[in-house]
Amino acid sequence: MAIIGLVAIYSATQGPVSEFLPDYIQNNFAKQLLWVALAIVFVLCFQFFTPRSYMQLSYLFYAIGIVLMICTFLFGTEINGAKSWLRIGFFNLQSSEIMKIATILATAQYLTSRRDITAENIRYALTAVAMILVPTIFVILQNDFGTAIVFLALIPVMLFWSGLPYGVSIYIVSPAFILYLTVFDWKLGAIATILISFLIFMVQKRVWLTVTSLITGIITVVGVNVALTDILQPHQIARITAFTNPAFDPTGAGWNVIQAKTAIGSGGLLGKGFMEGTQTQLKFLPEQWTDFISCVIGEEFGFMGLGLLVVTFLFLFLRLLKQAGNHKHPFAQLVTVSVTAVFFIHFVVNIGSATALLPVIGIPLPFVSYGGSAFLTNSLMLAICLNMDLYKRDFSIYR
C-alpha cells in the first residue's frame, strides 16, 4: 500500500511538471492532465485483478499487440517522421507503447512457464529473443529508433534474469558500450574491449567466451570506423558528428544538442524559476514537452530540480528492484525487473540526450514527458508491479 502512495505522489509531483512547458501548447497540458487522472483511476482499478489473470492472458495481449502494430504500419499516422500512431476515435494511440507491456508479459510468461526453460538453453533463449525482436522490427519499420533501443535492451535483461551466465550477459551488452566509446575515439573502444574481455574471463572462466568477446569487440571497433567513413549516409553521419562535436553545424544537426546543453547549463544551481527559462519559454528547444523535458526542468529549476528528479528516479528504480528480489514467483521477478529496465533505459537515454552524454535519440522521460499512450503504459507497467507486490503472498502460493 505504501507503494500506491508512492505512485500517487509520483504521479502528482511529476505529472504537473509538464504544466510549465506548454504554455503555448496549453491543450497538451489539459490533455496530459486528463491522461494522468485517467491513469490514476486505471492504476487503482487495476488492483482488482490478480497477477494470475494477466499472466494467463499475456499471449493474447502479445497477439493483439502485434495486430495493432501491423495496423499502425498499414494505417498509422505520421508524427515527426515516425509512423507510430494509430488513430482510434478521438485520440492517437501509440501502439508500440502498448506493445512494450505485451512483450514483457508474454516473454516473461514464456521464460517462466516451465521450470526447465532457462536462458542457458540456447533454443529457449533464442525463442525469447525472437519474441522481443518481432515487435522491435515493427518499431524500426515505424521509424522510431528510440523505442527500438528500449526493446533491444530488454533482450539482455530478460535473458540475464532467466539464468543466462554473467559472462554471456556482459558479452551481449558489451558491443553497445564499445560502440559508444568508439564513436568518440577508436582507442577508447579498443581499451574497453580488452577490459570487458578481461572482466568476462574473471566472472566466467571460459576461454572461448573471452576470445569471442575480444573478437566481437575488435569487429565492433573496426566496424564503427568503416561505417563512419564508408557505409553510413551523410545525414546519419551528421547526427553522429553533431553528438561528438555539436559546434560543427550549430544551426543544423548540432542545434538540438547545443540548445539542450545551453538550457540545462544556464539553469545553474537554482534555475531561472518557474516559467522563466529563456531557452524553453522562447521555444529554442525542440520537442521540449517530450524528448527535451529534462532541459525544461534543468533550466527552470536548476541543479536542485534536475538532481532531485534524477534521485527520485533512482529511488524508484532501486525500490522496484528490491521488490523484484522479494518476489517468490519468477514471473513477478522477471516482469518487475523488465519494467525497471524499460524505465531505466528511457531515463538514461532521455537525460543522456539532453545532457549530450548520448546522441540525441527521441524518447520520452517516463511519467514526466507529454504523451498519453506512454503515460498510460508506464502507469500500467507500474500498476502491474504494484499489483504483483500486493498479491505477493497469494501469488507465491500459486507456484
Place this chain on the structure above:
Amino acid sequence: MNNSSNRIRTSIFALQAIMVLICLVVLGRIFYLQIIQYEVYDELGDKNSIRQEYVDAARGLIYDRNGTLLVDNQPIYSVTITPLNFDTKNIPLLADLLGESDSLVTELVNDAKRYSRFRTSKLITDVDFKVFSLIQENLWQLPGIGHQIDSKRNYPAPITASHIFGYLREADENDYKQTQSIRLGDKIGKSGLELYYQDNLKGDLGINYLKVNALGQSLGKYTEQKIAKPPVQGDNLITTIDADLQAFAEQLMKGKSGGIVAMNPHTGEILALVSSPEYEVKKLAGRIDKEYWQFINSDSTRPLFNRAISSRQPPGSTFKPLMGIIGLHLGIVTPETEIYNSGYYIRGRPYKDLADPGLYDMESAIAHSSNTYFLSVMDKIATSGKLNTWSKLAKDFGLGVPNNIDLPSANRGILPDSTYLDNRFGKNKWGLGDVLNFGIGQGLVSASPLQIAQMTSSIVNGGYKIEPHLLRAVVRADGSIEQNNSTKEKIDWVKDEYLNTVKKGMRRNVSEGSGKFYAAVPEIEVSGKTGTAQNPFGFSHGWYTSFAPSQSPEIVVTVFLENAGWASISAVPIASLILEKYLKGEVERQWLVNYVLNFVPKEDNSEASVSNE
C-alpha cells in the same frame, strides 16, 4: 534453490549498482553543466534570446525661412527576407501577393541570398500599403519573410528645389568605412543640404534589446539589466529659402537651362536658388526607380548638375561694374574720365563695341555696356604690370576663390593671375591679347551665378564681403536653437564713392541701357547689368545680375541662361519678375510671366563673339 536465490540477490545487487553508477554519471554531468560551466551556458542562453536591434532615428526636417515645411519623412513599408528560413517553393505565392512577376521575385530572392543567407535584408522597399497588409496577413505561410516600416523623404511644399535638398541613397561600402556611425544600408545624404548637413540631420541611432525566440521572431522588448537607448531625432534645419519665391523662380525656369540665385545682399542669405533642368528629388526617395536614376545620370542636359553654383562661365559684361571699381581704386580712371568709342577698340586686333559711338564716362559705360571703356581700363592695368593686383582685388568680391556656401560642389571659378596664365599657357607664352578680354568678363575669367550674385551683393551692400548660405538656424531635438550668424567683412580698399558711381551706372543700365525693355518693375527702382558669355557650341549664354530697390537694396537676383541668346530679352525678364514677386509679394505683370514661359531663344546673327549688351 538456495543457489537460485543467491543468484537473484547478486543480480539485483549488480543491477542496482549499475543503476546507481549511471545515475551518478548523469548527476555528475548535470553538475558539470549547471554548476561548473554555468557561466558559459548562461551567457550563451542570453545571447540566444536577446537580440540587439538598432532603431533608426527620424531624419531632421527642413523648413523655409517662414516656417513652411519643405522636407519631412513619410513611412514606407518594406518586405524583408531571411533566405535561410525561406522556402523557394513559396516564390509564386510571394510574387502573387506582391503583384510582381515570379522571375523578378526570384531575382530579388537570389540577390538577398548573395548578400547573406542568414541575415535579414530588405527584399522590396516602398510597397503599397495594401500589398503590405496582404503580406502581413499571409506571413504564416511565408516563413523567412518579414516586414518593416521605414521612412522616406517627403516633400510637401510645391517646390522642387532638388539642387538645394539633394537626395539620399543607401550607404555603400565607401560610406560606412569612412564614418563609424554609418551602417550598410543606412540612408545618407548624397548631395545638397542632405549631404552638407548629414551629421545634423541623421540623428542618433537608438538601441533596443529584444527577446526573440528560436525563429528570430520578436517577443517584445527586453528591459531587464540592459538599458535600451532611445533614438534621438535629427536636427531640424531652418533654411533661408523663401518657398514662394523659390516656387515662382522654378516655374519661370521651366524648360530653360541655367541657374538663378536670389540673395539678401546684406547677409548672404539665399532666398531662392534654381538650377534648371532639375531632377525630381521625389523620385529618388523610397524605392529607387532604376530607369529614372540612369536617365538623370546619363541625360545630355545633365539634370544632376547644379548650374547655380557649379557652372563655370565667363560672366561677360556683368563683370564690368567690378572692373569700374578696380579702375577707380587703381586710379586708372576717375568717375569723370571719358573714353571715346569708335565702334571698335583696336589693340593688336579690333574688338567690336556694340554701344553707340561716342564719349563714355564710367556711368554711361556701364549703362550702355561700352566694351571700349573697360578694354582700355584692362589695357592700362595689364601694361602697368598690375594684372596680379587686379586679380587680387577682384577675388575680394568672391570671384575665383571658393565660397563657403553650405552646399557641396560649389565651383570656385577662375580669376587668372600671372601664375595661372603661366601654368595655362607656359611662361612668357601669353600676352596682352589673352588678358585684354578679362576687362569685359570674357576669355579665361569665369564664375558661377552664385559668385556673380555674391559680387553684386558686395557692390550694393557698401563693400562688404558676405558668405552666401542656405542655413538660417538649426533646431535640435531638445528644442534648443542655434542661429547661423551671417558674417560680413568690410573689403577695406573699397570706397563708397566707387560703389556709388558703379551703382548709378547699373541703375541707368535698367532705365536707358539694354535692360530697359524688361528689367524695370513698376513702382520700384531696379538696377542691374546684363552680360553675354561666349558659347562656341551654339547660342551664347545670357547673364543678368540685378538688385532692388536701387537706393536701399533688399535683394540681389542673378540669372544665368544657357543658350538663350540676348540676355535683355531672356534673363532680364526673369530677374525682373523675381524682384517684383519678392518686393511686392504678388506679380501683376502676368503678360510678362507668359512671355517668359513661352520664351524661345533668339540669337543675333552678327558676330556674337564679343557682344556687349
